[in-house]
Amino acid sequence: MSERTERLSVFKTYKLYVGGKFPRSESGRVYEVTDGKNGDWLANAPLSSRKDGRDAVVAARKAFGGWSGATAYNRGQVLYRVAEMLEGRREQFVREVADAEGIGRSKAAAVVDAAIDRWVWYAGWTDKIAQVAGGANPVAGPFFNLSTPEPTGVVTVLAPQESSFLGLVSVIAPVIASGNTVVVIASERAPLPALSLGEVLATSDLPGGVVNILSGKAAEIAPSLAAHQDVNGIDLTGTAADLGLAKQLEIAAADNLKRVRRPRAAEDFTADPGTDRLTYFLETKTVWHPTGSLGASGSSY
Amino acid sequence: MSAGTACRPLPPAPFPAPPKAPADVTGPAAPPRAARALSRALVSHGSAWWEGLYSRYARRYAQLVSMPTAPATAKEHALADAVASEATLRRFLQGLPGVDAVGLEARAAALGTRSIKTTAKAYAIDLAISMIDLTTLEGADTPGKVRALGAKAVNPDPTDRSTPRTAAVCVYPDMVATAKAAVAGTDVKVASVATAFPAGRAALDVKLGDVREAVAAGADEIDMVIDRGAFLAGHHMKVYEEIRAVKEASGSARLKVIFETGELSTYDNIRRASWIGMLAGADFIKTSTGKVGVNATPANTLLMLEAVRDFRAATGVQVGVKPAGGIRTSKDAIKFLVLVNETVGEDWLDNHWFRFGASSLLNDLLMQRQKLATGRYSGPDYVTVD
Numbered sequence: 001m002s003e004r005t006e007r008l009s010v011f012k013t014y015k016l017y018v019g020g021k022f023p024r025s026e027s028g029r030v031y032e033v034t035d036g037k038n039g040d041w042l043a044n045a046p047l048s049s050r051k052d053g054r055d056a057v058v059a060a061r062k063a064f065g066g067w068s069g070a071t072a073y074n075r076g077q078v079l080y081r082v083a084e085m086l087e088g089r090r091e092q093f094v095r096e097v098a099d100a101e102g103i104g105r106s107k108a109a110a111v112v113d114a115a116i117d118r119w120v121w122y123a124g125w126t127d128k129i130a131q132v133a134g135g136a137n138p139v140a141g142p143f144f145n146l147s148t149p150e151p152t153g154v155v156t157v158l159a160p161q162e163s164s165f166l167g168l169v170s171v172i173a174p175v176i177a178s179g180n181t182v183v184v185i186a187s188e189r190a191p192l193p194a195l196s197l198g199e200v201l202a203t204s205d206l207p208g209g210v211v212n213i214l215s216g217k218a219a220e221i222a223p224s225l226a227a228h229q230d231v232n233g234i235d236l237t238g239t240a241a242d243l244g245l246a247k248q249l250e251i252a253a254a255d256n257l258k259r260v261r262r263p264r265a266a267e268d269f270t271a272d273p274g275t276d277r278l279t280y281f282l283e284t285k286t287v288w289h290p291t292g293s294l295g296a297s298g299s300s301y
Numbered sequence: 302m303s304a305g306t307a308c309r310p311l312p313p314a315p316f317p318a319p320p321k322a323p324a325d326v327t328g329p330a331a332p333p334r335a336a337r338a339l340s341r342a343l344v345s346h347g348s349a350w351w352e353g354l355y356s357r358y359a360r361r362y363a364q365l366v367s368m369p370t371a372p373a374t375a376k377e378h379a380l381a382d383a384v385a386s387e388a389t390l391r392r393f394l395q396g397l398p399g400v401d402a403v404g405l406e407a408r409a410a411a412l413g414t415r416s417i418k419t420t421a422k423a424y425a426i427d428l429a430i431s432m433i434d435l436t437t438l439e440g441a442d443t444p445g446k447v448r449a450l451g452a453k454a455v456n457p458d459p460t461d462r463s464t465p466r467t468a469a470v471c472v473y474p475d476m477v478a479t480a481k482a483a484v485a486g487t488d489v490k491v492a493s494v495a496t497a498f499p500a501g502r503a504a505l506d507v508k509l510g511d512v513r514e515a516v517a518a519g520a521d522e523i524d525m526v527i528d529r530g531a532f533l534a535g536h537h538m539k540v541y542e543e544i545r546a547v548k549e550a551s552g553s554a555r556l557k558v559i560f561e562t563g564e565l566s567t568y569d570n571i572r573r574a575s576w577i578g579m580l581a582g583a584d585f586i587k588t589s590t591g592k593v594g595v596n597a598t599p600a601n602t603l604l605m606l607e608a609v610r611d612f613r614a615a616t617g618v619q620v621g622v623k624p625a626g627g628i629r630t631s632k633d634a635i636k637f638l639v640l641v642n643e644t645v646g647e648d649w650l651d652n653h654w655f656r657f658g659a660s661s662l663l664n665d666l667l668m669q670r671q672k673l674a675t676g677r678y679s680g681p682d683y684v685t686v687d
Contacts, residue, residue, distance in 0.1 A: 054678050061680070229671075230680020255677065 014045050014191075016052060016215065017198025019059030020208015025216070026051045033192055036102025045191045048216035050224040053183065056212035057230055060154040060181040063209030068151045068179035072127035078205045079123035079177060085204040086116045086197075093165060093193060100164045100190035114270060115169040122173040125278055129178055133279050137286070144289040149282040151179035152259055156225045158218050158238030160267065164190035167269045168197065171237055174277035176210055183212045183231070185222060185238065191215035219245055226252035233259035233281045240265060380616055384580050387538040394537060394576060400568035400604060409599035412643055413636040422635070426670050427465050429634040429662075430457060432652045434492055434623065436471040436660050437687070438499075438591065444479045446687070447472055451483025453685055458667050460683070461674065467663065468652040469522060473498070474511055477518035492522035492557070496547060499561075499590035501526035505543060512550040523547070524557040524658075526590060527574065529564045537577055544581035557585035557623055557656075563595030571601055575608035585621035591658060596626025599636055606644040619648065625658025631669040634662055660687060 014033075015022040029047035034040060046052075067075070086093065090112055098108035133149040155175050160167030164187045175182045186194030198213045214221060218238055226234055226249040234253050239246035240263040253260050261280050383393035417425055435454045437446060450470050458464040469490035472480045480491045493515035497503035503511075512523055525547045531539040548556050558578040562571050578586045586605055589596040602624040609620045622641075628634055634657060641649050649655050664684040671679040 057678070057680075224678060227677040228680070229677055229683055 014195040017213040035099045045215045048214040056183040059209035076126035082204045083119035115166045122177045142291045147286045152281040153232030155233040157184040157235040165193040235261040394573040409603045431465040433467040434469045434471040448483045474515035481519040490521040493520035494524045496525040499592040522555045523551045526559045548582045555584040558583040559587045562601045563593040587623040589626040591626030597624030621654040623656040
């Protein structure tokens, strides 16, 4: 008999993140996820069904009122807290990103650092975007005329296929920073960093349902989300390599006039993102208010 | 094994299920009328003597009685003797078999796992819509809100005229006239809660006044609450008499009796309350007011369905069931329909015999209906918000 007992390995069951909880796929299905270099098995990830997508939309809709109604300052604090939590689990994400994308440790560490910095960057934007995207408009009449940006609502995001973590953060954070709630379909080939991100979000003051993470085949889940009457916008970033699917989704999304962000070729997620993604899922509300006696008395104001 | 216990028809104590064909009857063949007279005579004797004879008599009696054609109240049906006095009623209720709680819940849960899809689902959704008592019971109810509710009951989905109407609207007594006007000219009924809903803590006169006001205003159905205090204190006869009085005051309006199952503590109590209600002439037995923590659950509804099944087997009188409160999704509603079909069968799959007391359920059913019609998931933007 051997003197030394081998410790049994503890495998992690990756689960979806929906409505602040960690369910398995309603369908009970999983698929094998392999590493980015040698194709070795890493773990089984849930293979989401259309019904998981619907449940996620229900959760996102439920969370929308509270999240969009929270003050911009409060949203900024919550997003900053996410960055703090990520920092604490940095090692885990470095390992997962290195495995998922088939890159070395130091490269993966740079990716994770960039992702954490991106959270912080968007956290800072929450209470500044209104000044940049809105403002007072000069109009030809005795009115105060003010435009303010408001969140679009529930947004479905197809996360980038290649950049499994930095890309993911770069598409989620701007959408929720402005008060939207999101249903994200993670990279099909490398969903594990996304599913682990769910664990971070669950422990960082972010209300359940603001971010809902699904793994599986975009071609299976996305069409019903694109046609879903209770989804207000869809970001097709993840279909950059499958423009046929992108077109199909765009047609389905036209039914209830969803805001659609088309995929762009070869996006570089390490570059300065600018405010493009931040302003994409915003609606402008303009208020006309009579200046009253000021106008009647001949004041120029 | 335990699951089977919960759903089996009542064992033959004290009153067994329906009479066999006369050829099977052994023993003296006395006509039912005589049997009843005999029973009264027995009751008038001392109770010890009565108790000795009671079970033997009960066994024989049920085989002698023939199925009544259409009895209106307990006075005329086979179980008339059970309500002869406080003592006989208590003995009858305590003679009901105990509920196997684990089996009941397991059975209800098992029936909830059925997968109802495509055409069956479409049928179930339409059936469920047609069974809804669309309800508003808030202190803040205004005539405008009741009118809006009436309009929704008549035409639940303005984008699809093939949507069935709901069975009824359910309001407080002072809103009955408004509701009646809102659904005028349609087959949508107006139900009114009464008897000091939801607590039921008022003098009988006040409760009856409540009922008469609702009936005078045109209510087609009365939803009464039982006196849970009296029931829990063991005054079963008081509960029985009160239901009888309300039934009388309701006149031609159908009477739904609410037990507030969440306050009755045990399944045995729910079974007993169900039998009291049915013996007293309830047209419907209803789980809850929707105003307490625990409302309609699959288990307590299954239990009440078993009660109405056994009651019809024993007396020939069919009684409706209405789960109310806490049923919010189409999935839940379909689970209840499965319970109905598997427990009491198709005879109850009609809005004359089964209802849902609900308000938000309708919107979910409409969204599911739209999904089936268009293939796209619908959202709350496409249904009216009440």
